[in-house]
Amino acid sequence: xxxxxxxxxxxxxxxxxxxxxxxxxxxxxxxxxxxxxxxxxxxxxxxxxxxxxxxxxxxxxxxxxxxxxxxxxxxxxxxxxxxxxxxxxxxxxxxxxxxxxxxxxxxx
Amino acid sequence: xxxxxxxxxxxxxxxxxxxxxxxxxxxxxxxxxxxxxxxxxxxxxxxxxxxxxxxxxxxxxxxxxxxxxxxxxxxxxxxxxxxxxxxxxxxxxxxxxxxxxxxxxxxxxxxxxxxxxx
Numbered sequence: 001x002x003x004x005x006x007x008x009x010x011x012x013x014x015x016x017x018x019x020x021x022x023x024x025x026x027x028x029x030x031x032x033x034x035x036x037x038x039x040x041x042x043x044x045x046x047x048x049x050x051x052x053x054x055x056x057x058x059x060x061x062x063x064x065x066x067x068x069x070x071x072x073x074x075x076x077x078x079x080x081x082x083x084x085x086x087x088x089x090x091x092x093x094x095x096x097x098x099x100x101x102x103x104x105x106x107x108x
Numbered sequence: 109x110x111x112x113x114x115x116x117x118x119x120x121x122x123x124x125x126x127x128x129x130x131x132x133x134x135x136x137x138x139x140x141x142x143x144x145x146x147x148x149x150x151x152x153x154x155x156x157x158x159x160x161x162x163x164x165x166x167x168x169x170x171x172x173x174x175x176x177x178x179x180x181x182x183x184x185x186x187x188x189x190x191x192x193x194x195x196x197x198x199x200x201x202x203x204x205x206x207x208x209x210x211x212x213x214x215x216x217x218x219x220x221x222x223x224x225x226x
Contacts, residue, residue, distance in 0.1 A: 001170065010110050016206075033210070035212035035213075037153075037212075037213070039153075042203075043152065044203055044216040044217065044218060044219055045145075045203070045205075045213070045216055046216070047213060047214050050211065050212040050214075056212075056214065086152075088152065090153075090155075090205065090212065090213075092142050092210070092211060092212045092213070093210055096155050096157075096167075096168075096169035096170065096171075097143065097155045097158070098155060099120050099145075099152060099153040099154065099155060100152075101152050102152045102153070
């Protein structure tokens with residue numbers, strides 16, 4: 001079973017700043033199988049990125065994903081007030097379809 | 109519009125059984141996997157398992173194998189998650205979500221809160 005470790009646990013930033021979130025896998029993950037989700041309080045998660053770097057429908061281009069092998073990242077180029085949330089990575093290509101523990105992006 | 113609509117919140121006692129549902133609409137139900145995800149209070153997302161309604165192929169996370177049962181009725185475009193004997197530790201929000209084969213969860217239900225308390 002692949003284990004996904006996200007870092008940092010919490011990221012404290014100001015609106016307009018750049019956020020870089022990390023997701024490290026215990027074994028190689030196919031680049032076609034790494035996704036990122038955003039979850040706001042009281043809401044269901046929302047798909048942001050699939051196949052490591054493809055934005056889902058309707059996702060602003062300030063969100064970008066990159067990486068391969070065991071190291072992946074999500075970058076938010078300029079934080080908007082609505083981007084403060086928890087972000088999860090997921091390996092959706094193997095079974096079980098593990099999630100990372102999440103990174104909370106909070107307002108500094 | 110693609111939608112997954114889940115059944116309402118439940119309050120149960122330890123030892124009771126429960127079946128919650130997730131109804132899909134706006135797409136061909138049998139062409140997509142339906143997965144279930146647990147989120148305990150204040151915690152992260154945990155993938156429990158999924159089902160392919162076309163042929164009822166079902167996969168479970170080792171952490172949930174034997175603890176829950178996932179099923180689907182394709183005639184009414186509905187997937188289910190059930191427990192035979194609830195525990196207090198089953199208290200959580202449960203989400204269903206759909207995915208094309210080998211793809212990410214692109215649509216999520218609104219969640220069903222399950223509270224187990226004596």
